[in-house]
Amino acid sequence: xxxxxxxxxxxxxxxxxxxxxxxxxxxxxxxxxxxxxxxxxxxxxxxxxxxxxxxxxxxxxxxxxxxxxxxxxxxxxxxxxxxxxxxxxxxxxxxxxxxxxxxxxxxxxxxxxxxxxxxxxxxxxxxxxxxxxxxxxxxxxxxxxxxxxxxxxxxxxxxxxxxxxxxxxxxxxxxxxxxxxxxxxxxxxxxxxxxxxxxxxxxxxxxxxxxxxxxxxxxxxxxxxxxxxxxxxxxxxxxxxxxxxxxxxxxxxxxxxxxxxxxxxxxxxxxxxxxxxxxxxxxxxxxxxxxxxxxxxxxxxxxxxxxxxxxxxxxxxxxxxxxxxxxxxxxxxxxxxxxxxxxxxxxxxxxxxxxxxxxxxxxxxxxxxx
Numbered sequence: 001x002x003x004x005x006x007x008x009x010x011x012x013x014x015x016x017x018x019x020x021x022x023x024x025x026x027x028x029x030x031x032x033x034x035x036x037x038x039x040x041x042x043x044x045x046x047x048x049x050x051x052x053x054x055x056x057x058x059x060x061x062x063x064x065x066x067x068x069x070x071x072x073x074x075x076x077x078x079x080x081x082x083x084x085x086x087x088x089x090x091x092x093x094x095x096x097x098x099x100x101x102x103x104x105x106x107x108x109x110x111x112x113x114x115x116x117x118x119x120x121x122x123x124x125x126x127x128x129x130x131x132x133x134x135x136x137x138x139x140x141x142x143x144x145x146x147x148x149x150x151x152x153x154x155x156x157x158x159x160x161x162x163x164x165x166x167x168x169x170x171x172x173x174x175x176x177x178x179x180x181x182x183x184x185x186x187x188x189x190x191x192x193x194x195x196x197x198x199x200x201x202x203x204x205x206x207x208x209x210x211x212x213x214x215x216x217x218x219x220x221x222x223x224x225x226x227x228x229x230x231x232x233x234x235x236x237x238x239x240x241x242x243x244x245x246x247x248x249x250x251x252x253x254x255x256x257x258x259x260x261x262x263x264x265x266x267x268x269x270x271x272x273x274x275x276x277x278x279x280x281x282x283x284x285x286x287x288x289x290x291x292x293x294x295x296x297x298x299x300x301x302x303x304x305x306x307x308x309x310x311x312x313x314x315x316x317x318x319x320x321x322x323x324x325x326x327x328x329x330x331x332x333x334x335x336x337x338x339x340x341x342x343x344x345x346x347x348x349x350x351x352x353x354x355x356x357x358x359x360x361x362x363x364x365x366x367x368x369x370x
Contacts, residue, residue, distance in 0.1 A: 003025060003362075004023065004024075004025050004029070005023070005024055005025070005344075005359075005362065005364075006021055006022070006023045006024075007021070007022050007042070007044055007346075007348060007357075008020070008021050008022075008034065008040055008042070009040050009041075009042035009043060009044045009348065010041075010042070010043050010044065011031060011044045011338060012043070012044065012045050012046065012315075012316060012319055012338060013031055013337075013338050013339060014337040014338060014339040014342075015339075016316075017316070018031055018032075018033050019033060019034060020032050020033040020034035021034060022044060022338065022346070024344035024346075024359070024362055025344065025362050026343065026344060026361050026362040027334075027341055027342060027343055027344055027361075027362070028338060028339065028340055028341065028342055028343075028344050029340065030340060031338065031339070031340065041350060041351040042348050042349065042350065042356060043315070043348070043349045043350075043351075043353075044338070044346055044347070044348050044349075045305075045315075045319045045323070045338075045346065045347050045349065046319065046323040046324060046335075046336050046337050046338050046345060046346060046347075047079060047080070047081025047082065047323065047335075047345035047346050047347055047358065047359070047360065048078075048079045048080045048081060048301035048302070048304075048305070048322045048323050048347065049080070049081065049082045049083070049322070049323050049326040049327055049332075049335060049336055050075065050080045050082075050083045050084070050259055050260050050262075050301055050326070051083070051084045051086075051120055051157060051233060051257075051259055051326050051329070051330070052084065052086050052120055052122070052205070052206070052233055052259035052260065052261045052262075053071065053075060053080075053083045053084060053085060053086050053120075053259075053260060053261075053262055054086050054088065054261065054262060054263050054264070054275060054276075054296050055067075055071055055262060055263045055264035055265075055266060055273075055275070055296075056070070056071045056074035056075055056262055056263075056264065056266040056267050056268075057070045057071060057073070057074035057264070057266070057267050057268065058070075058264050058265075058268050058273065059071050059074075059264055060263070060264045060273075060274050060275060060276065061085045061086060061087055061088075061098060061102065062087060062088050062090060062094060062098045062274075062276045062277075063098075063101070063274075064097060064098070064100075064101040065101065067101065068085050068101065068102050068105040068116060069105055069110050069113060071083075071085070072085075072105060072109075072110065072113035072114045072115075072116050073110065073112050073113040073114075074266065074267050075113075075114050075262070075266075075300070075301070076112065076113050076114040076358060076360060076365045077267070077358070077365065077367055078267075078300035078301055078302045078303070078355065079300075079301050079302045079305075079347040079355055079358050080114045080300075080301045081114055081115060081335070081345035081346075081347075081358065081359075081360045081361075082114055082115045082116075082117050082327075082332075082335055082345065083114050083115070083116060083117065084116075084117055084118055084119060084120040084156055084157055085102045085105070085106075085116055085118075085119055085120070086119070086120040086121075086122050086261075087099070087119060087120070087121055087122060087123070087276075088122065088123060088134060088135065088275065088276030088277075088278075089122070089123030089124040089126060089131070089134040089135055089136075089137045089138055089139075089185075089276070090123070090124065090135060090137050090276055090277060091137055092124075092139075092145070094276075094277075095121075095124070095149065096149065096152060099119060099149060099152040099153040100152055100153070102116070102119060102153050103152060103153040106118055106119075106153055106154060109360070109361070111363060112363070112365060112366060113360070114360060115345075115360060115361065117156060117330070117332075118153070118154040118155060118156035118157075119153050119154065119155045119156060119157075120155075120156065120157040120158070120159070121146075121149065121155050121157070121158045121159065122134075122159045122184070122185075122205065123137075123138065123159065123185065124137050124138050124139040124141075125138075125139065125140070125141035125158070125159070125160045125161065125164070125167065125170070126138050126159065126160070126161045126184065126185030126186070127161040127163065127164060127185055127186050127187045127188075129187050130161070130185050130186055130187050130210050130211065130212075131185065131210075132185060132209065132210035132293065132294075132295075133275060133278060133280070133289055133293055133294065133295030133296060134185060134276075135276055135277045135278055138185075140164055140165070140166055140167070141160065141164075141166070141167060141170050142166075142170070143170060143173045143174070143177075146158070146170075146174060146177075146179075147177075150177075150179075155179055156179065156180060156330055157179070157180045157181075157182065157330070158174060158179055158180070158181055158182070159182055159183070159184040159185060159205045160174075160181055160182075160183065160184075160196075160201070161183070161184070161185055161186040161187070161188060162183055162186065162188055162192050162193070162195065162196035162199075162201065163186060163187060163188035163189070163192040168195055168196060168199055169199075171196050171199045171200055171201050172199040172200055174200075175199070175200030175201070176200070180202055180203065180329065180330060181196075181200060181201045181202065182201060182202060182203035182204055182205050182231075182232075182233075183196050183197075183201055183203070183204050183205065183211070183221060183224075183225075184204060184205025184206065184210060184211060185205065185210045185211070186210070186211050186212065186221050187211075187212050188211075188212060188220075188221050189212065189218070189220065189221070190218070190219035190220055190221070190223045190224045190227075191224075192221070192224075193221045193223075193224025193225065193228070194224050194228060197224070197228055197229070202229075202230065202231055202329065203229065203231040203232050203233060203329060204221070204225045204229060204232040204233065205233060206233055206234065206235050206240065206259065206261055207222070207225055207232045207233065207234045207241070207249055207253075207256070208222055208234070208240070208241050208245060208249075209235065209240055209241070209294070211225075214226065225249075225252075225253065226248070226249065226252040226253065227252070229252075229253045230253070230254055230255055231253070231255045231256075231257065231325065231328075231329045232249065232253050232255075232256050232257075233256075233257055233258070233259040233326075234246060234249060234256055234257070234258060234259070235258070235259060235260065235261050235297055235299065236258050236299070236304050236307045236308055237260075237285075237286075237297045237298075237299040237303075237304070237307065238307055238311075239285065239286050239294070239297070240261075240294060240297065243311040246311065247311065247312070250313075250321075255325040255328060255329065256321060256325070257320075257321050257322070257325035257326045257329065258301070258304045258308070258321050258322050258326075259326075260297055260299040260300060260301060260304065261296045261297050261299070262296060262297055262298065262299060262300070263275050263280060263282075263287050263295065263296035263297065263298065264280075265280065265282035265287050265296075265298050266297070266298045266299070266300065267298070267300070268282065268298075269282075270282050270283050273287070275287070275295050275296055278295065280295040280296070282298060285298070286298070301322050302347070302349075302353070302354075302355050304322050305318050305319065305322050305353060306353050308321060308322070309353060315353075323336045323337075324336040324337055343361050343362075344359055344361060344362040345359065345360055345361060346358075346359050347359075355367065
C-alpha cells in the first residue's frame with residue numbers, strides 16, 4: 001500500500017497547469033495551488049503510456065519466463081507507467097505460449113515496474129506482402145481463434161489488415177467484443193481503410209510504416225488515416241518518420257499518440273538481439289534486420305517527449321501525445337491525466353525535460369539503473 005506523499009512543482013492537471021502541490025498515495029488525493037512562488041523548476045506530468053512494446057533490457061515479449069517483468073521494469077525506468085505487451089506474427093503455438101507468459105504480469109503488477117494493461121496482438125492477421133520486420137507467418141483471422149487467445153490473456157488492441165478476405169467482417173466482430181482494432185501491416189487501398197473504419201476500427205499501427213503510401217491519385221492507407229482517423233499511433237524516434245510527416249499527421253489526426261515499438265535492444269548496448277523469431281541488429285541509433293529493414297526501435301517515452309518538443313510542440317501538447325490520448329484510445333479514464341481520484345502515475349522532470357522521478361500507482365520507481 002502506497003504511503004501519503006507530496007510533490008511540488010509546475011503540475012499539468014487535467015484542466016491545465018497549476019503551480020503548487022500534489023498529494024497522493026495509490027491515487028491522487030489533492031492538487032493545490034501554492035500561495036508562494038515555487039522554489040523548484042520541476043515539472044510534473046502524467047506518466048507515459050505506451051501501447052506498442054515488444055521488448056527492452058535484452059528481453060522480448062515472445063519469450064517465456066520473466067521476460068515481461070524485465071520489460072515492464074525497464075520501461076518504468078524511462079517514465080512509462082502503463083503499457084501493452086505487444087506480440088509478433090508467429091506460429092499460433094508461439095503466440096499462445098507468449099500470452100501464457102504475459103498473463104501473470106497483467107494479473108498483478110510487479111513492484112518497480114510499469115502496469116501491464118493487456119496485450120497488443122500485432123499479427124498474425126496482417127498482409128504477407130507488408131510484413132515489415134514481422135516474420136513470415138501471416139494468417140487469416142477468425143473470431144473463434146481470437147476468443148481462444150483472449151481467454152489466455154486479455155487482448156486490448158489488435159492489428160488487422162482489412163483487405164484480407166474475411167477480415168472486414170472480423171473487424172466488426174472484434175469491435176463488438178469490445179476490442180480496439182487498428183489497421184496495420186497492410187497493402188489495402190484508401191477504400192479498404194474507409195470500410196474498416198466504418199466497421200469499427202479506430203486507429204492505425206505505426207502510421208506511415210508498413211502500409212500503402214499516400215499518392216494524390218491513389219491515397220492508400222496513409223490517405224485513409226489522414227482523411228478520416230481520430231486516433232493513430234506513430235513512432236517519433238525521428239528515424240521511422242520525418243518530422244515534417246509527423247507534423248502533417250498531427251494537423252490531420254486529432255489524437256495522434258506516440259509509441260516506442262521498442263525491442264529487446266531498448267536500453268541495451270549495440271549488438272544482436274531477437275525480435276520474435278527474427279535476429280535484429282542495434283547500431284547507429286536504430287534496430288534493423290540483416291537487409292537493413294527497420295525492425296522496431298530503441299526509443300523510450302521520455303525521449304519521445306523530448307523529440308516532440310524539439311520539433312516544435314509545446315509541452316502540454318507533447319504530454320498528451322505520450323500519455324492522455326493513448327489512455328483515451330483505450331477508454332482509460334483513471335490514467336493519462338492528473339486529477340483527484342486518478343491513479344498516481346506521474347513523472348517529474350527538470351527544466352531540460354530529463355527524468356528526476358517516476359511514480360507508478362504511487363510507488364516511487366528506483367531510477368538507479370536508468
